[in-house]
Amino acid sequence: MGGVNLEYLEVAHLYLFGGVKFVELLLMLMALDILTGIFKAVKNENLWSRKSLFGYTRKLLIFIVIITANIIDQVLSLNGTLTFATVLFYIANEALSIVENMAQLGVLVPQQLAEKLKVIENQSEESFTNEVLNELTGKDVDKELEMNEEEEK
Template sequence: MKSFTKKDMRNKKYTLLQGVFFIPIFNERRCNMKIYSLEASGFVAATGTGLTYLFGAWDTALLVLVAFMVLDYGTGLLRAYVNKEISSEKGFKGLIRKGVILIVLIVAVLLDRLLNTGTWVFRTLVCFFYIANEGISLLENCAGLGLKLPPQLLEALLQLEEGNKKEIRKGDEK
């Protein structure tokens, strides 16, 4: 059986078995993988740190806002598909709108950091407002798909958007 050197392996094509059983090259590749893994970990850590600084803590309000934004966009696409109104221009405007919501959220976080009160006053306000806004839009998309919706759900979202806290009526009571 022929013995292969690193030079042989780099200059010639080799079979899978030859490549697998050639230990020095395998170890060299493993070292390169560790370096790439370390670089990727650093990139992920830096990105996560930057996003946490810009958007504040990853709490329930932010989670709900992001979920509502994704669900609203998804139901909007479904509504457009079902009603045969798909438009790349409208879809792009929807994405721009979501991006601007995130910019407003960043401004709110920076204002909270400027005030240095230790709480997320403006950020929470912005999150609640846009959660209500996205929720209403999501319900409109669902209604556009022909779904019946409980009126109490829409009423709760309207109250959240207006900042009022009233008792939500039950069932058929008025």
Template sequence: MGDVNIEHLEAARMYLFGDVKFLHLLLLLMALDIITGVFKAIKNGRLWSRKSLFGYARKLLILIVIILANVVDQILGLNGAVTYATVLFYIANEGLSIIENLAEVGVLVPAGLAEKLKSIDQENSKSISEEIRDEFNDKEEGK
């Protein structure tokens, strides 16, 4: 009876995370992002803001996306290709977020990187309605 439970746990582990490469690195970067985000929130006086709570929830959703990617890999027999690409994407995303947090707290960040982060942040600050309006304006000007 004990062997059956171990087999079920092993099957569940395989379908949840399989042999996901770099998952430990991603989890470490997520923790560092949370820590640097807390420092940023303390500096800005918004430690318990709704935005920080959504940030924590977003971390959990990232893990759900990785689980879904792993399930797709398992079903299609892709030997982890989708999961690997997904984890690499989130590793890059977490790294950029950490650097952005450090720059906002006052840690020196290379100038070129800081400028890129600033331009990305300005692009993301548009509301959806502004983005739609800009998209339609661009199409009308192109006629």
């Protein structure tokens, strides 16, 4: 009789999310981040479908990282340590994003936290883009930008 072999499903479950703690919390925080992000985009009149689609795709790719961490964890018999750390990293990242969205929506956020978020926000986008460009071109994009600015003066 042709059917699904449950042994293969158990192995797939083990390597995908078997024993991963706090995945449900991460899913809930992702949903809240998407919701607060949509509210922020509507408030700022910046609702852009491609930008949103890219954000949703990034959230899905997080699960590929978690699955990869889980596979490495299983192969190296780390007893869930690597996967747990990976999930905790993304939980913290989502929580920070939610707080950032709330601050931009005008919800009262502790002042010290809001100041730290502003510093992180200013550094993260430019530095990440420049790091990717540096890797792809083999050049120091930051120095080239500074040189171009000086030449324009």
